[in-house]
Amino acid sequence: MKAREYRQPGEPGAPTTPNEPTWIPIPALTAPELCTGPTCGATIYKVPHPKTGNTVPVSCAVEGAVVPDPLEDIQGRGISHFIDCPDRDQFGRGAREKLR
Numbered sequence: 001m002k003a004r005e006y007r008q009p010g011e012p013g014a015p016t017t018p019n020e021p022t023w024i025p026i027p028a029l030t031a032p033e034l035c036t037g038p039t040c041g042a043t044i045y046k047v048p049h050p051k052t053g054n055t056v057p058v059s060c061a062v063e064g065a066v067v068p069d070p071l072e073d074i075q076g077r078g079i080s081h082f083i084d085c086p087d088r089d090q091f092g093r094g095a096r097e098k099l100r
């Protein structure tokens, strides 16, 4: 049995590195939103976290991320915006605690 490979175009079979971020899948139909952080304003996607089920903002502003495309039915992936948001304090202390 061979595990199903998850390979993206432009990513020629690069081996998974230890620094690979935790990717959160973004369904193709997820509508983009703007982060409400006062200095952020990044495009984010609110999706249920695969492990906790809580709705989390996901950012595609990192290398290796995939922007979802409803027209092409492309599932995206990104990282928790709690990690790269300059205004992450706005998400509340509870959210920050979970990161540690």
Ligand SMILES: [Zn+2]
Pocket: 035, 036, 037, 040, 041, 042, 081, 084, 085, 086, 087, 088
């Ligand atoms: Zn933000």
